[in-house]
Amino acid sequence: MPVIDTEHDLDNRTLTITAEFDAPVRRVWQVYADPRQLEKIWGPPTYPATVVEHDLTPGGRVHYYMTSPEGEKFAGYWVVTAVDEPRSFSFEDGFSDLDFNPNPELPVSTNVYTFTEHDGRTRATYVSTFASAEALQQVLDMGIIEGATGAINQIDGFLAS
Numbered sequence: 001m002p003v004i005d006t007e008h009d010l011d012n013r014t015l016t017i018t019a020e021f022d023a024p025v026r027r028v029w030q031v032y033a034d035p036r037q038l039e040k041i042w043g044p045p046t047y048p049a050t051v052v053e054h055d056l057t058p059g060g061r062v063h064y065y066m067t068s069p070e071g072e073k074f075a076g077y078w079v080v081t082a083v084d085e086p087r088s089f090s091f092e093d094g095f096s097d098l099d100f101n102p103n104p105e106l107p108v109s110t111n112v113y114t115f116t117e118h119d120g121r122t123r124a125t126y127v128s129t130f131a132s133a134e135a136l137q138q139v140l141d142m143g144i145i146e147g148a149t150g151a152i153n154q155i156d157g158f159l160a161s
Helices: 025-033 035-041 133-141 144-152 155-160
Strands: 003-009 014-021 049-054 061-067 073-084 088-096 109-118 121-130
Touching (some): 003 144, 014 155, 025 035, 025 109, 035 155
Antiparallel strands (some): 014 121, 073 088, 109 121
16 A cells, blocks of 8 residues: 555644655656546545646646545635645645535645655655644544545556556
């Protein structure tokens, strides 16, 4: 499995997931840069994603929804804040309604995804920072570690296909 470590720190309001992929950095980058590839890995296996808008440039937006096994849709958005292709990108990630209006009742995280070459593989570090320990705890209680780990662990299989 690609995920090799998960760590949450309520004092610093962070969730960090580290993964390694059997592919070059540029190939892993493409998974996030291409909306059709992103759909294959964004969201846990039982909640496939549909990317409606995808602009991976500073100031750009990504709108998506995930569909539950029962057919219920859960939407979210990114506001891209920085891009250093193919090494990293940063974005705010939040929950929204199906018209992609932010849901102020649910937490927004600031995210930095970094990809580096490591022993002929790609090491990915995913760091999410929340406004408060309570916001981080809220998404932990919602199952973010299990959901994110399940999503990230799909990448090697997708890359091999």
